[in-house]
Amino acid sequence: MLYFYIDRYVGQYKIVEIKMPKIVDKKEKARAISDAALKVFRKFGYPRTRMADIAEAAGIGKGTLYEYFRNKADILRFAFDEYFDIFSQGALEAMTGVTGPTQKLLKFVDFALGHIAEWEDHCVVYVDYFSSERSLGEDQFSLSCLYKTIKQVLMDLIKEGQAAGEIDRSFDPVAMAELFVSIYDGIILHRLFENTETDRESLRKAALALVKKGLLN
16 A cells, blocks of 8 residues: 655655555465465475475565464464364355255265365375374374364264154264265375376265265165
8 A cells, every 4th residue: 555745845845655564464474375385295295395495485584484383383283274164164054054964964975075175185295294293303283173073063963863863873973973084084095095086076976875875764
């Protein structure tokens, strides 16, 4: 934004332009840094990436980078929190307006399976991180909050469906929730380890069909 003031000198007037310092949105800046960091992690691998590499990719000085993050693990934690917020909001929106626990469950599973591409980008880095974090001596970073939250949502919906007589009561809600999460992660890990380009949409439809046929009364 530009500001002006009128300066009077020797009986005349002149307009002087003042350039005010740009106001930085720290949250947006942190997101931009974490996005750049994820790209560098995927390119070079988490252990080999230096903070200087991230600063260069983000177009900032190394000192500025440390104003936002203490280390690489701190950046990864921020990126995960951002992803989880987006995932949670998307899942809630997918279930909005849907009545009945079973339909909500299917909408939740369908949304998660349709969101695999976004999670896969993160998983490439997380697999690399978890294979090396002990040797790096960094503060341990965990994905447990994501899995705990997802499993709880699934368990609650399964129990509600069983109470309503829509889902087979012989199923253990805890085991079913574990299975759903395993399907989700399994699809991604298979693609990573096999280095294959499976049709995500076909997998989504197949997995959802199995859930419908096996779960509902």
